[in-house]
Amino acid sequence: MSPDPSAELKKAKRVVRTRLRAARDARPGAEREALGARAVEHLLGLPELATARTVMAYWSFGSEVPTGALVATLHGRGVQVVLPRVEDGNLVPRVYAPGDPTTATPFGAREPGAGAERVDPSAIDVVVTPGLAFDRWGRRVGYGGGFYDRFLRTAAPEAFRVGLAFSLQVLDDELPGGHADLPVQAVATEREVVRCSEQRTPA
Numbered sequence: 001m002s003p004d005p006s007a008e009l010k011k012a013k014r015v016v017r018t019r020l021r022a023a024r025d026a027r028p029g030a031e032r033e034a035l036g037a038r039a040v041e042h043l044l045g046l047p048e049l050a051t052a053r054t055v056m057a058y059w060s061f062g063s064e065v066p067t068g069a070l071v072a073t074l075h076g077r078g079v080q081v082v083l084p085r086v087e088d089g090n091l092v093p094r095v096y097a098p099g100d101p102t103t104a105t106p107f108g109a110r111e112p113g114a115g116a117e118r119v120d121p122s123a124i125d126v127v128v129t130p131g132l133a134f135d136r137w138g139r140r141v142g143y144g145g146g147f148y149d150r151f152l153r154t155a156a157p158e159a160f161r162v163g164l165a166f167s168l169q170v171l172d173d174e175l176p177g178g179h180a181d182l183p184v185q186a187v188a189t190e191r192e193v194v195r196c197s198e199q200r201t202p203a
Contacts, residue, residue, distance in 0.1 A: 009119050013174035016064035016141045020133045023168050024063045029201075034068040035166055035190040036065040043128070044073055048160040052125040054080040061108035064130060072098050073180050082119045084151070085111040091151040095117045127161050129184050134163045138183030138196030139175040152182045163187035170194060 025062075029185060043049065055074055060067040074081050075097055082093040086105065094116035096102075102110040129148055131140035142148055152161060161182070167189040177183075187194040 009176055009202075013144070016133050016153050016175060019142065020141075020169055021063075024132070024166060027063065027166070027168075032063060032166070033066060037069065038162060038190035039065050039166065039188050040070045040073075041161065042190070042193050043070065043164055046162070046186070046188070048126055048162070049074075051158075052079055054082060054119065054124050055092050055126045055128065056082045056084065056124045057128045058130050059083055059102070059109040059111065060077065060130075061110075062126055065166060067128075067164070070128070071096070075162075080119070082124065083112050084116070084147070085116070086147070091147050093121060093124060095119060121151065122156045124159050127152065127155060127159055129161055129163050131154070131163055131165060131169070131184075133171060133175055134165055134184065134187045134194075135171045135173065135175040136194055136196065137174065138187075139172075139177045139181065139184060141175055142186055149182050161185050165189055167191040 012091050015125050024032075049055065050103075055132040057067055057074070071081055081096055084091040085094050086092075094112040095114060095118075096112045100111050100116065103113055104110055127148075129140065129152075133141040138161075152159075161184040163184045163186070165187055170187055170189055183196060185196055187196065
């Protein structure tokens with residue numbers, strides 16, 4: 001019997017998740033804070049962020065690039081910041097300002113309360129997209145729930161999709177991906193901003 005392509009893809013992604021999560025977790029906390037601050041600085045310097053009116057960020061957890069400074073800086077610029085809230089298995093963008101009440105999620109992040117103002121995904125100019133791994137063509141491997149791939153299909157086609165990660169999470173080799181996976185257009189790290197549209201097409 002021939003291998004199931006779907007099962008093979010899931011297995012390949014699982015291997016990537018395990019390897020990259022371990023590599024990210026191995027970084028000392030102080031080093032992650034310093035490198036993460038540089039990655040956020042590169043992200044905030046993008047022209048797409050300078051002109052954005054509404055930005056969807058996320059509440060970082062574990063060994064992710066910390067996003068607290070990103071949210072605070074955007075809010076200080078007068079940008080409307082939204083964070084995702086999981087409702088009925090989907091991401092719902094809700095307005096968040098520093099200090100607003102949040103609720104804990106089972107996986108460690110926090111999300112706006114159910115009473116926070118809901119924003120239509122089509123009104124979002126920039127979606128800051130988390131992931132465990134990215135490649136230089138914009139493919140990403142997330143945490144396995146498919147939340148962002150489903151959400152990004154509801155956003156405006158012109159919304160700018162950008163990953164935020166440590167440089168060790170950006171791979172020169174093509175990541176496994178399927179038709180349901182939506183790529184990001186750029187990835188900001190402590191070393192550089194990768195403009196995925198400027199990279200060669202993977203073989």
